[in-house]
Amino acid sequence: MASWNSFPLQVTYEALGWFAFVSWSISFYPQVILNFRRKSVVGLNFDFVVLNLTKHSSYLIYNASLYFSSAIQKQYFEKYGYGEMIPVAANDVAFSIHAVLLTAITLFQIAIYERGSQKVSKVSIGIVSVAWLVAAVCFFIALPNNSWLWLLSVFNTIQVVMTTIKYIPQAVMNFLRKSTDGFSIGNILLDFSGGIANYGQMVVQSIDQDSWVNFYGNIGKVLLSLVSVFFDIIFIIQHYVLYRGKKSSKLEITTEQEDQIREHLVRHSDQSSPENV
Incomplete structure (x- = not known):
């Protein structure tokens, strides 16, 4: 296994x-x-949260397995060379654990707080169900030959797809309401900072x-950073430029608007379906 050549770069990494x-x-x-x-929770898109939970759960499985499993690390070195470093750090594992916990708490808030007519769409439920079904099938495919590194690539692909599509419902909802009221911009600014730091690492x-x-x-990990930063910029523009200071007069999302959100979600998920999963 490779070691660091520069102590200052190691400290920077x-x-x-951790930033x-x-x-x-x-x-x-x-x-x-x-x-x-x-x-x-009016103004927070429920599809965003549900897709986010699957995304972070998949990412946790990937990070924890590659970081802690010597068998999977051996398969990684055999594929990429023993002179390479494992691309998962302790902060990646810590973040994934925390992300799953906080996303679950947000789902609990959705269950107990005022939500108007908002609900989780059948499209999102279908996407999540398919993702976990694919993961289960791939597990049994990997089991006979212990192809665990390949299985982790499946979970990695799932989290990339979820990262790509999870922002769509919220972005569309903001557009339809012409407001970001109820959706925290602080979340986005911190997410943007984390994405830049993650890529820099x-x-x-x-x-x-x-x-x-x-x-x-x-x-x-690369796509996670780039996709997150791309959508964060969209949300920042929506909040500070397009809908600056605008409070939504619509506490509920109409049936027509829900259909438009689902249409964007279906269209994007079809375009993002990975060929190797």
């Missing part, structure tokens, strides 16, 4: 990693606090090792 952990972890709290203060490792293997060895 650790600092960026990303802190930013991403804290990013869950503004929405939870906003829901608690308002005693309402991988760049630092590549510079130290003079190799870019960690990018395609953990393509999920």
